[in-house]
Amino acid sequence: MAKTGGLGDVVNGLSYELAIRGNHVEVILPKYDCMRYDRIEDLRVCYEDLWVPFDGQWIHCTVLEGRSEGINFLFIDAHGEWNAFNRGVLYGHRDDAARFTFFSRAALEFLFKSGRRPEIIHCHDWQTGLAPVMYYEIYNGLGWNDARFCYTLHNMGHQGRTGAQLLSQCGLNAHGLMNHGQLLDDQHPHTVNMMKGGIVFSNFITTVSPTYMEEIRFSEQGQGLQGVLNRHGDKVGGVLNGLNYGVWNPELDPFIPSHYGPDNLPAKFANKAALRNRLLMREAFKPIVAVVSRLDPQKGVDLIRHSISVALANNCQFVLLGSASEAWINDEFWRIKHQLNDNPDCHLEIGYDEELSHLIYAGADMLVIPSQYEPCGLTQMIAMKYGVVPVVRSTGGLADTVFDANYADKPFEERNGYVFNDLTHDGLESAMGRAIGLWHRFPDYFRQLRLNGMRQDYSWNQPGQDYINIFNHIRVK
Numbered sequence: 001m002a003k004t005g006g007l008g009d010v011v012n013g014l015s016y017e018l019a020i021r022g023n024h025v026e027v028i029l030p031k032y033d034c035m036r037y038d039r040i041e042d043l044r045v046c047y048e049d050l051w052v053p054f055d056g057q058w059i060h061c062t063v064l065e066g067r068s069e070g071i072n073f074l075f076i077d078a079h080g081e082w083n084a085f086n087r088g089v090l091y092g093h094r095d096d097a098a099r100f101t102f103f104s105r106a107a108l109e110f111l112f113k114s115g116r117r118p119e120i121i122h123c124h125d126w127q128t129g130l131a132p133v134m135y136y137e138i139y140n141g142l143g144w145n146d147a148r149f150c151y152t153l154h155n156m157g158h159q160g161r162t163g164a165q166l167l168s169q170c171g172l173n174a175h176g177l178m179n180h181g182q183l184l185d186d187q188h189p190h191t192v193n194m195m196k197g198g199i200v201f202s203n204f205i206t207t208v209s210p211t212y213m214e215e216i217r218f219s220e221q222g223q224g225l226q227g228v229l230n231r232h233g234d235k236v237g238g239v240l241n242g243l244n245y246g247v248w249n250p251e252l253d254p255f256i257p258s259h260y261g262p263d264n265l266p267a268k269f270a271n272k273a274a275l276r277n278r279l280l281m282r283e284a285f286k287p288i289v290a291v292v293s294r295l296d297p298q299k300g301v302d303l304i305r306h307s308i309s310v311a312l313a314n315n316c317q318f319v320l321l322g323s324a325s326e327a328w329i330n331d332e333f334w335r336i337k338h339q340l341n342d343n344p345d346c347h348l349e350i351g352y353d354e355e356l357s358h359l360i361y362a363g364a365d366m367l368v369i370p371s372q373y374e375p376c377g378l379t380q381m382i383a384m385k386y387g388v389v390p391v392v393r394s395t396g397g398l399a400d401t402v403f404d405a406n407y408a409d410k411p412f413e414e415r416n417g418y419v420f421n422d423l424t425h426d427g428l429e430s431a432m433g434r435a436i437g438l439w440h441r442f443p444d445y446f447r448q449l450r451l452n453g454m455r456q457d458y459s460w461n462q463p464g465q466d467y468i469n470i471f472n473h474i475r476v477k
Protein backbone atom coordinates (compact mmCIF):
# COMPACT_ATOMS: atom_id res chain seq x y z
CA MET A 1 0.00 0.00 0.00
CA ALA A 2 3.00 2.33 0.37
CA LYS A 3 5.96 1.10 -1.64
CA THR A 4 8.73 2.79 -3.58
CA GLY A 5 11.10 -0.17 -3.61
CA GLY A 6 12.28 -3.24 -1.77
CA LEU A 7 11.61 -2.14 1.81
CA GLY A 8 7.87 -2.32 1.11
CA ASP A 9 8.25 -5.90 -0.14
CA VAL A 10 10.25 -6.91 2.92
CA VAL A 11 7.89 -5.51 5.56
CA ASN A 12 4.99 -7.11 3.71
CA GLY A 13 6.62 -10.54 3.24
CA LEU A 14 8.15 -10.83 6.70
CA SER A 15 4.91 -9.75 8.41
CA TYR A 16 2.91 -12.46 6.64
CA GLU A 17 5.54 -15.08 7.36
CA LEU A 18 5.58 -14.22 11.07
CA ALA A 19 1.77 -14.21 11.19
CA ILE A 20 1.52 -17.59 9.44
CA ARG A 21 3.75 -18.97 12.18
CA GLY A 22 1.22 -17.89 14.80
CA ASN A 23 2.67 -14.55 15.92
CA HIS A 24 0.56 -11.46 16.44
CA VAL A 25 1.93 -8.89 13.99
CA GLU A 26 0.86 -5.29 13.47
CA VAL A 27 2.42 -2.82 11.04
CA ILE A 28 2.46 0.91 11.83
CA LEU A 29 2.75 3.40 8.98
CA PRO A 30 2.14 7.10 8.47
CA LYS A 31 -1.26 7.70 6.86
CA TYR A 32 0.04 9.05 3.58
CA ASP A 33 -2.39 10.70 1.18
CA CYS A 34 -0.81 8.77 -1.71
CA MET A 35 -1.29 5.23 -0.40
CA ARG A 36 -3.04 2.49 -2.36
CA TYR A 37 -6.29 2.71 -0.38
CA ASP A 38 -7.80 0.02 -2.63
CA ARG A 39 -5.50 -2.47 -0.89
CA ILE A 40 -6.76 -1.70 2.63
CA GLU A 41 -9.90 -3.36 3.95
CA ASP A 42 -12.21 -2.06 6.70
CA LEU A 43 -10.30 1.16 7.32
CA ARG A 44 -11.68 2.80 10.47
CA VAL A 45 -10.62 5.02 13.32
CA CYS A 46 -9.29 3.04 16.28
CA TYR A 47 -7.85 5.82 18.47
CA GLU A 48 -9.50 9.20 18.23
CA ASP A 49 -7.34 11.75 20.02
CA LEU A 50 -3.67 10.97 20.18
CA TRP A 51 -1.72 14.06 21.26
CA VAL A 52 1.96 13.76 20.38
CA PRO A 53 4.57 16.09 21.90
CA PHE A 54 6.83 17.48 19.18
CA ASP A 55 8.75 20.69 18.70
CA GLY A 56 7.32 22.39 21.78
CA GLN A 57 3.67 21.67 20.94
CA TRP A 58 1.15 18.87 21.12
CA ILE A 59 0.25 17.63 17.65
CA HIS A 60 -3.20 16.14 17.25
CA CYS A 61 -3.28 12.74 15.56
CA THR A 62 -5.88 10.09 14.84
CA VAL A 63 -4.95 6.43 14.49
CA LEU A 64 -6.78 4.33 11.92
CA GLU A 65 -6.73 0.61 11.56
CA GLY A 66 -7.27 -1.53 8.47
CA ARG A 67 -6.54 -5.04 7.32
CA SER A 68 -4.79 -6.65 4.42
CA GLU A 69 -4.70 -10.42 4.04
CA GLY A 70 -5.26 -10.96 7.73
CA ILE A 71 -2.63 -8.50 9.01
CA ASN A 72 -3.60 -5.46 11.05
CA PHE A 73 -2.21 -2.16 9.78
CA LEU A 74 -2.23 0.98 11.92
CA PHE A 75 -1.97 4.40 10.29
CA ILE A 76 -0.96 7.57 12.10
CA ASP A 77 -2.91 10.51 10.68
CA ALA A 78 -1.32 13.81 11.70
CA HIS A 79 -3.54 16.88 11.70
CA GLY A 80 -2.62 20.54 11.71
CA GLU A 81 -0.78 22.97 9.50
CA TRP A 82 2.45 21.02 9.20
CA ASN A 83 0.77 18.44 7.01
CA ALA A 84 3.50 15.91 7.71
CA PHE A 85 2.25 12.99 5.60
CA ASN A 86 0.05 14.56 2.91
CA ARG A 87 2.72 15.50 0.42
CA GLY A 88 1.75 13.43 -2.63
CA VAL A 89 4.94 11.34 -2.27
CA LEU A 90 6.25 9.15 0.54
CA TYR A 91 9.56 10.94 0.99
CA GLY A 92 11.87 13.44 -0.65
CA HIS A 93 11.14 16.64 1.30
CA ARG A 94 13.53 18.92 3.16
CA ASP A 95 11.87 18.18 6.49
CA ASP A 96 11.99 14.36 6.08
CA ALA A 97 14.16 13.91 9.19
CA ALA A 98 11.55 15.76 11.28
CA ARG A 99 8.60 14.05 9.55
CA PHE A 100 9.80 10.52 10.24
CA THR A 101 11.09 11.28 13.71
CA PHE A 102 7.67 12.70 14.49
CA PHE A 103 6.15 9.51 13.06
CA SER A 104 8.44 7.39 15.29
CA ARG A 105 7.48 9.44 18.35
CA ALA A 106 3.77 9.20 17.46
CA ALA A 107 3.99 5.41 17.00
CA LEU A 108 5.63 4.99 20.41
CA GLU A 109 3.14 7.35 22.04
CA PHE A 110 0.29 5.33 20.52
CA LEU A 111 1.71 2.01 21.73
CA PHE A 112 2.21 3.49 25.18
CA LYS A 113 -1.17 5.21 25.52
CA SER A 114 -3.21 2.41 23.97
CA GLY A 115 -1.69 -0.11 26.37
CA ARG A 116 -0.29 -2.31 23.60
CA ARG A 117 2.80 -4.02 24.88
CA PRO A 118 4.65 -5.63 21.98
CA GLU A 119 7.52 -7.93 22.87
CA ILE A 120 9.41 -6.85 19.77
CA ILE A 121 9.40 -3.60 17.83
CA HIS A 122 11.08 -4.05 14.45
CA CYS A 123 12.24 -0.75 12.88
CA HIS A 124 13.61 -0.17 9.39
CA ASP A 125 16.21 2.22 7.98
CA TRP A 126 17.12 5.76 9.05
CA GLN A 127 13.51 6.95 9.14
CA THR A 128 12.86 5.06 12.37
CA GLY A 129 16.41 5.17 13.76
CA LEU A 130 15.41 7.37 16.69
CA ALA A 131 12.53 5.10 17.83
CA PRO A 132 14.73 2.86 20.02
CA VAL A 133 16.55 5.95 21.32
CA MET A 134 13.27 7.57 22.39
CA TYR A 135 12.04 4.31 23.88
CA TYR A 136 15.08 3.88 26.13
CA GLU A 137 15.57 7.58 26.90
CA ILE A 138 11.95 8.65 27.39
CA TYR A 139 9.49 5.76 27.76
CA ASN A 140 11.61 3.63 30.10
CA GLY A 141 11.38 6.49 32.58
CA LEU A 142 7.58 6.36 32.27
CA GLY A 143 7.53 2.70 33.30
CA TRP A 144 7.42 1.00 29.87
CA ASN A 145 10.41 -1.30 29.71
CA ASP A 146 9.43 -4.74 28.42
CA ALA A 147 9.82 -4.09 24.65
CA ARG A 148 12.97 -4.96 22.72
CA PHE A 149 14.13 -3.53 19.40
CA CYS A 150 15.34 -5.16 16.22
CA TYR A 151 16.62 -2.68 13.64
CA THR A 152 17.13 -3.55 9.97
CA LEU A 153 19.50 -1.68 7.68
CA HIS A 154 18.31 -1.79 4.07
CA ASN A 155 20.70 0.77 2.65
CA MET A 156 23.73 2.51 4.14
CA GLY A 157 23.54 5.13 1.41
CA HIS A 158 20.83 6.95 3.37
CA GLN A 159 21.61 7.46 7.05
CA GLY A 160 19.43 10.38 8.11
CA ARG A 161 22.10 13.00 8.85
CA THR A 162 20.58 16.13 10.29
CA GLY A 163 21.04 18.97 12.77
CA ALA A 164 21.06 18.44 16.53
CA GLN A 165 17.90 20.51 17.05
CA LEU A 166 15.91 17.45 15.92
CA LEU A 167 16.76 15.76 19.21
CA SER A 168 15.23 18.44 21.37
CA GLN A 169 12.25 18.64 18.99
CA CYS A 170 11.40 15.01 19.72
CA GLY A 171 12.04 15.28 23.47
CA LEU A 172 15.57 13.86 23.68
CA ASN A 173 18.49 15.28 25.59
CA ALA A 174 20.56 16.62 22.70
CA HIS A 175 23.49 17.66 24.84
CA GLY A 176 23.99 14.28 26.53
CA LEU A 177 23.45 12.12 23.44
CA MET A 178 25.77 14.19 21.27
CA ASN A 179 28.49 14.63 23.91
CA HIS A 180 28.61 10.93 24.61
CA GLY A 181 28.89 10.30 20.88
CA GLN A 182 25.92 7.94 20.69
CA LEU A 183 24.16 9.96 18.02
CA LEU A 184 27.03 12.09 16.76
CA ASP A 185 27.95 11.32 13.15
CA ASP A 186 31.48 9.90 13.01
CA GLN A 187 32.46 11.99 9.97
CA HIS A 188 30.53 15.26 10.22
CA PRO A 189 30.88 17.48 13.30
CA HIS A 190 27.71 18.65 15.12
CA THR A 191 25.60 16.31 12.98
CA VAL A 192 23.08 13.79 14.24
CA ASN A 193 23.15 10.41 12.50
CA MET A 194 19.76 8.79 12.94
CA MET A 195 20.89 5.39 11.67
CA LYS A 196 23.74 5.39 14.14
CA GLY A 197 21.18 6.01 16.90
CA GLY A 198 19.26 2.94 15.75
CA ILE A 199 22.43 0.83 15.79
CA VAL A 200 23.61 2.00 19.21
CA PHE A 201 20.25 1.69 20.98
CA SER A 202 18.65 -1.40 19.37
CA ASN A 203 19.00 -4.83 20.91
CA PHE A 204 19.82 -6.48 17.58
CA ILE A 205 20.74 -5.13 14.16
CA THR A 206 20.29 -6.98 10.92
CA THR A 207 21.10 -6.15 7.38
CA VAL A 208 19.55 -7.86 4.42
CA SER A 209 22.26 -10.28 3.26
CA PRO A 210 25.35 -11.87 4.80
CA THR A 211 27.71 -10.44 2.16
CA TYR A 212 26.41 -6.88 2.65
CA MET A 213 26.98 -7.24 6.40
CA GLU A 214 30.61 -8.12 5.70
CA GLU A 215 30.94 -5.26 3.24
CA ILE A 216 29.53 -2.62 5.59
CA ARG A 217 31.57 -3.77 8.56
CA PHE A 218 34.88 -4.19 6.82
CA SER A 219 34.95 -1.79 3.84
CA GLU A 220 34.07 1.78 2.98
CA GLN A 221 30.62 0.49 2.03
CA GLY A 222 29.72 1.13 5.66
CA GLN A 223 29.80 4.78 4.58
CA GLY A 224 31.20 5.90 7.92
CA LEU A 225 29.32 3.47 10.17
CA GLN A 226 31.91 0.64 10.05
CA GLY A 227 33.31 1.68 13.43
CA VAL A 228 29.99 1.70 15.24
CA LEU A 229 28.93 -1.60 13.64
CA ASN A 230 32.12 -3.22 14.79
CA ARG A 231 31.86 -1.79 18.29
CA HIS A 232 28.43 -3.44 18.43
CA GLY A 233 29.62 -6.56 16.58
CA ASP A 234 28.05 -8.92 19.13
CA LYS A 235 24.53 -7.82 18.18
CA VAL A 236 24.67 -7.66 14.38
CA GLY A 237 23.86 -10.24 11.70
CA GLY A 238 23.08 -10.58 8.00
CA VAL A 239 19.77 -12.25 7.14
CA LEU A 240 19.04 -12.71 3.45
CA ASN A 241 15.64 -11.31 2.54
CA GLY A 242 12.95 -13.64 1.30
CA LEU A 243 10.29 -13.14 -1.33
CA ASN A 244 6.59 -13.30 -0.66
CA TYR A 245 5.60 -16.05 -3.09
CA GLY A 246 1.96 -15.12 -2.44
CA VAL A 247 2.71 -11.91 -4.38
CA TRP A 248 5.57 -12.99 -6.66
CA ASN A 249 4.54 -16.27 -8.21
CA PRO A 250 3.90 -16.82 -11.95
CA GLU A 251 1.56 -19.70 -11.11
CA LEU A 252 -0.89 -17.35 -9.34
CA ASP A 253 -0.02 -13.78 -10.39
CA PRO A 254 -3.24 -11.85 -11.12
CA PHE A 255 -1.36 -9.26 -13.21
CA ILE A 256 -0.20 -11.66 -15.94
CA PRO A 257 -2.36 -13.23 -18.65
CA SER A 258 -0.75 -16.69 -18.73
CA HIS A 259 0.16 -18.64 -15.60
CA TYR A 260 3.15 -20.95 -15.61
CA GLY A 261 5.73 -22.68 -13.46
CA PRO A 262 8.73 -24.97 -13.93
CA ASP A 263 6.43 -27.76 -15.13
CA ASN A 264 4.77 -25.73 -17.89
CA LEU A 265 7.41 -23.24 -18.93
CA PRO A 266 6.10 -22.84 -22.51
CA ALA A 267 3.07 -21.00 -21.06
CA LYS A 268 5.50 -18.19 -20.14
CA PHE A 269 5.75 -17.15 -23.78
CA ALA A 270 2.17 -15.92 -24.04
CA ASN A 271 3.28 -13.30 -21.52
CA LYS A 272 6.16 -12.29 -23.78
CA ALA A 273 3.63 -11.66 -26.55
CA ALA A 274 1.39 -9.73 -24.14
CA LEU A 275 4.33 -7.59 -23.00
CA ARG A 276 5.25 -6.75 -26.60
CA ASN A 277 1.67 -5.95 -27.33
CA ARG A 278 1.28 -3.73 -24.29
CA LEU A 279 4.50 -1.81 -25.06
CA LEU A 280 3.91 -1.66 -28.84
CA MET A 281 6.99 -3.71 -29.66
CA ARG A 282 7.17 -6.01 -32.66
CA GLU A 283 7.05 -9.80 -32.64
CA ALA A 284 10.53 -11.09 -33.40
CA PHE A 285 12.71 -14.10 -32.72
CA LYS A 286 14.75 -12.24 -30.11
CA PRO A 287 15.21 -12.40 -26.35
CA ILE A 288 13.81 -9.58 -24.22
CA VAL A 289 16.40 -8.02 -21.92
CA ALA A 290 14.78 -6.05 -19.09
CA VAL A 291 15.62 -3.63 -16.28
CA VAL A 292 13.16 -2.98 -13.42
CA SER A 293 14.75 -0.59 -10.99
CA ARG A 294 14.79 2.61 -9.07
CA LEU A 295 17.08 4.74 -11.25
CA ASP A 296 19.42 5.73 -8.46
CA PRO A 297 23.23 6.01 -8.60
CA GLN A 298 23.31 2.90 -6.35
CA LYS A 299 21.80 0.86 -9.20
CA GLY A 300 24.62 1.68 -11.64
CA VAL A 301 22.73 4.09 -13.91
CA ASP A 302 25.61 4.42 -16.37
CA LEU A 303 25.67 0.66 -16.90
CA ILE A 304 21.88 0.49 -17.08
CA ARG A 305 22.09 3.06 -19.87
CA HIS A 306 24.86 1.09 -21.55
CA SER A 307 22.87 -2.15 -21.34
CA ILE A 308 20.34 -0.64 -23.76
CA SER A 309 22.91 -0.34 -26.55
CA VAL A 310 24.50 -3.70 -25.75
CA ALA A 311 21.11 -5.41 -26.01
CA LEU A 312 20.08 -3.65 -29.22
CA ALA A 313 23.47 -4.27 -30.87
CA ASN A 314 23.25 -7.99 -30.08
CA ASN A 315 19.93 -8.87 -31.65
CA CYS A 316 17.79 -8.44 -28.52
CA GLN A 317 14.79 -6.39 -27.55
CA PHE A 318 15.01 -4.14 -24.51
CA VAL A 319 12.48 -3.03 -21.89
CA LEU A 320 13.10 -0.67 -18.98
CA LEU A 321 10.79 0.25 -16.11
CA GLY A 322 12.51 2.79 -13.89
CA SER A 323 11.71 5.56 -11.49
CA ALA A 324 14.34 8.26 -11.01
CA SER A 325 15.06 9.97 -7.72
CA GLU A 326 17.17 12.77 -9.16
CA ALA A 327 16.25 15.22 -11.90
CA TRP A 328 19.41 14.70 -13.99
CA ILE A 329 18.80 10.95 -14.16
CA ASN A 330 15.16 11.44 -15.05
CA ASP A 331 16.11 13.90 -17.80
CA GLU A 332 18.77 11.57 -19.17
CA PHE A 333 16.41 8.60 -19.48
CA TRP A 334 13.69 10.76 -21.03
CA ARG A 335 16.28 11.90 -23.59
CA ILE A 336 17.13 8.28 -24.45
CA LYS A 337 13.45 7.41 -24.57
CA HIS A 338 12.81 10.14 -27.16
CA GLN A 339 15.84 9.05 -29.13
CA LEU A 340 14.58 5.46 -29.32
CA ASN A 341 10.94 6.33 -29.72
CA ASP A 342 10.54 4.76 -33.15
CA ASN A 343 12.58 1.66 -32.41
CA PRO A 344 10.18 -1.33 -32.44
CA ASP A 345 12.61 -3.40 -30.36
CA CYS A 346 12.81 -1.10 -27.39
CA HIS A 347 10.57 0.49 -24.78
CA LEU A 348 11.49 2.69 -21.83
CA GLU A 349 8.77 3.29 -19.26
CA ILE A 350 9.88 6.00 -16.86
CA GLY A 351 7.92 5.98 -13.63
CA TYR A 352 6.66 3.57 -11.03
CA ASP A 353 4.14 0.93 -12.12
CA GLU A 354 3.64 -2.10 -9.92
CA GLU A 355 1.29 -3.97 -12.29
CA LEU A 356 3.54 -3.48 -15.32
CA SER A 357 6.51 -4.77 -13.34
CA HIS A 358 4.77 -8.15 -12.98
CA LEU A 359 4.17 -8.40 -16.73
CA ILE A 360 7.81 -7.51 -17.45
CA TYR A 361 9.10 -10.28 -15.16
CA ALA A 362 6.68 -12.71 -16.81
CA GLY A 363 7.60 -11.67 -20.36
CA ALA A 364 11.36 -11.08 -20.15
CA ASP A 365 14.21 -13.53 -20.78
CA MET A 366 17.03 -11.71 -18.96
CA LEU A 367 17.14 -9.05 -16.26
CA VAL A 368 20.19 -6.79 -15.94
CA ILE A 369 21.21 -5.56 -12.45
CA PRO A 370 24.57 -3.75 -12.64
CA SER A 371 24.47 -2.26 -9.13
CA GLN A 372 27.34 -0.29 -7.58
CA TYR A 373 26.24 -1.85 -4.31
CA GLU A 374 23.20 -3.94 -3.44
CA PRO A 375 22.26 -4.73 0.17
CA CYS A 376 20.12 -7.67 -0.91
CA GLY A 377 18.28 -7.05 -4.15
CA LEU A 378 14.88 -8.56 -4.69
CA THR A 379 14.56 -8.17 -8.43
CA GLN A 380 17.04 -10.97 -9.17
CA MET A 381 15.03 -13.29 -6.92
CA ILE A 382 11.76 -12.25 -8.56
CA ALA A 383 13.39 -12.74 -11.96
CA MET A 384 14.45 -16.28 -11.10
CA LYS A 385 10.98 -17.20 -9.85
CA TYR A 386 9.61 -15.99 -13.22
CA GLY A 387 12.14 -17.99 -15.28
CA VAL A 388 14.20 -14.91 -16.18
CA VAL A 389 17.99 -15.27 -16.17
CA PRO A 390 19.62 -12.49 -14.09
CA VAL A 391 22.82 -10.76 -15.26
CA VAL A 392 24.27 -9.09 -12.17
CA ARG A 393 27.28 -7.41 -10.70
CA SER A 394 28.83 -9.44 -7.90
CA THR A 395 28.07 -7.34 -4.81
CA GLY A 396 26.05 -7.69 -1.59
CA GLY A 397 22.99 -9.89 -1.83
CA LEU A 398 23.46 -10.35 -5.58
CA ALA A 399 26.64 -12.29 -4.78
CA ASP A 400 24.68 -14.42 -2.29
CA THR A 401 21.93 -15.41 -4.72
CA VAL A 402 23.20 -15.44 -8.33
CA PHE A 403 25.72 -18.09 -9.37
CA ASP A 404 27.44 -17.82 -12.72
CA ALA A 405 26.55 -20.36 -15.40
CA ASN A 406 30.18 -20.77 -16.44
CA TYR A 407 32.34 -19.92 -13.48
CA ALA A 408 30.46 -20.58 -10.23
CA ASP A 409 31.98 -22.99 -7.79
CA LYS A 410 28.65 -24.86 -7.63
CA PRO A 411 27.02 -27.94 -9.12
CA PHE A 412 25.18 -27.20 -12.36
CA GLU A 413 21.67 -27.33 -10.81
CA GLU A 414 22.60 -24.40 -8.54
CA ARG A 415 23.89 -22.15 -11.32
CA ASN A 416 21.24 -19.64 -12.27
CA GLY A 417 22.62 -16.55 -14.01
CA TYR A 418 25.59 -14.46 -15.14
CA VAL A 419 27.87 -12.49 -12.88
CA PHE A 420 30.52 -9.81 -13.48
CA ASN A 421 32.88 -8.09 -11.06
CA ASP A 422 34.14 -4.91 -12.66
CA LEU A 423 31.81 -1.93 -12.67
CA THR A 424 32.80 -1.12 -16.25
CA HIS A 425 31.33 -1.33 -19.74
CA ASP A 426 33.65 -4.27 -20.46
CA GLY A 427 32.47 -6.13 -17.36
CA LEU A 428 28.83 -5.68 -18.27
CA GLU A 429 29.35 -6.50 -21.95
CA SER A 430 31.13 -9.74 -21.20
CA ALA A 431 28.37 -11.03 -18.89
CA MET A 432 25.55 -9.85 -21.18
CA GLY A 433 27.40 -11.28 -24.17
CA ARG A 434 27.62 -14.71 -22.56
CA ALA A 435 23.93 -14.68 -21.61
CA ILE A 436 22.72 -13.47 -25.01
CA GLY A 437 25.04 -15.90 -26.80
CA LEU A 438 23.58 -18.78 -24.83
CA TRP A 439 19.99 -17.76 -25.67
CA HIS A 440 20.79 -17.68 -29.41
CA ARG A 441 23.07 -20.68 -29.67
CA PHE A 442 22.20 -23.11 -26.87
CA PRO A 443 18.49 -22.72 -26.14
CA ASP A 444 18.25 -26.01 -24.21
CA TYR A 445 20.98 -24.93 -21.86
CA PHE A 446 19.36 -21.51 -21.46
CA ARG A 447 16.07 -23.22 -20.60
CA GLN A 448 17.86 -25.29 -17.99
CA LEU A 449 19.28 -22.14 -16.39
CA ARG A 450 15.78 -20.68 -16.20
CA LEU A 451 14.56 -23.87 -14.51
CA ASN A 452 17.45 -23.89 -12.05
CA GLY A 453 16.43 -20.39 -10.92
CA MET A 454 12.73 -21.26 -10.74
CA ARG A 455 13.42 -24.26 -8.52
CA GLN A 456 15.51 -22.40 -5.97
CA ASP A 457 13.78 -21.50 -2.72
CA TYR A 458 14.05 -17.79 -1.95
CA SER A 459 10.84 -17.74 0.09
CA TRP A 460 10.53 -16.27 3.60
CA ASN A 461 10.64 -19.75 5.08
CA GLN A 462 14.29 -19.72 6.20
CA PRO A 463 14.66 -15.97 6.85
CA GLY A 464 11.37 -16.03 8.79
CA GLN A 465 12.88 -18.63 11.11
CA ASP A 466 16.08 -16.59 11.38
CA TYR A 467 14.10 -13.53 12.52
CA ILE A 468 12.14 -15.58 15.04
CA ASN A 469 15.42 -16.85 16.47
CA ILE A 470 16.68 -13.27 16.76
CA PHE A 471 13.44 -12.10 18.40
CA ASN A 472 13.56 -15.00 20.87
CA HIS A 473 17.14 -14.19 21.64
CA ILE A 474 16.40 -10.55 22.59
CA ARG A 475 12.88 -10.62 24.04
CA VAL A 476 12.32 -10.32 27.77
CA LYS A 477 11.66 -13.84 29.01
Ligand SMILES: Nc1ncnc2c1ncn2[C@@H]1O[C@H](COP(=O)(O)OP(=O)(O)O[C@H]2O[C@H](CO)[C@@H](O)[C@H](O)[C@H]2O)[C@@H](O)[C@H]1O
Binds near residue numbers: 004154352377397
Ligand atom coordinates in the same frame (compact mmCIF):
# COMPACT_ATOMS: atom_id res chain seq x y z
N1 LIG B 1 9.84 1.67 -11.46
C1 LIG B 1 9.33 0.66 -10.78
N2 LIG B 1 8.03 0.30 -10.93
C2 LIG B 1 7.51 -0.74 -10.25
N3 LIG B 1 8.22 -1.48 -9.37
C3 LIG B 1 9.50 -1.16 -9.18
C4 LIG B 1 10.12 -0.10 -9.86
N4 LIG B 1 11.42 -0.02 -9.47
C5 LIG B 1 11.59 -1.01 -8.57
N5 LIG B 1 10.43 -1.69 -8.39
C6 LIG B 1 10.18 -2.80 -7.48
O1 LIG B 1 10.71 -2.43 -6.20
C7 LIG B 1 11.41 -3.56 -5.64
C8 LIG B 1 12.89 -3.21 -5.66
O2 LIG B 1 13.62 -4.12 -4.90
P1 LIG B 1 15.18 -3.88 -4.62
O3 LIG B 1 15.63 -5.06 -3.89
O4 LIG B 1 15.86 -3.44 -5.86
O5 LIG B 1 15.07 -2.70 -3.58
P2 LIG B 1 15.57 -1.22 -3.27
O6 LIG B 1 16.87 -0.91 -3.88
O7 LIG B 1 14.42 -0.36 -3.54
O8 LIG B 1 15.68 -1.37 -1.67
C9 LIG B 1 16.63 -1.63 -0.68
O9 LIG B 1 16.00 -2.54 0.23
C10 LIG B 1 15.77 -3.82 -0.33
C11 LIG B 1 15.02 -4.61 0.73
O10 LIG B 1 15.82 -4.89 1.83
C12 LIG B 1 17.08 -4.48 -0.71
O11 LIG B 1 16.77 -5.71 -1.35
C13 LIG B 1 17.85 -3.59 -1.65
O12 LIG B 1 19.12 -4.16 -1.92
C14 LIG B 1 18.00 -2.20 -1.05
O13 LIG B 1 18.66 -1.32 -1.96
C15 LIG B 1 11.05 -4.75 -6.49
O14 LIG B 1 9.83 -5.29 -6.03
C16 LIG B 1 10.85 -4.10 -7.88
O15 LIG B 1 10.01 -4.89 -8.72
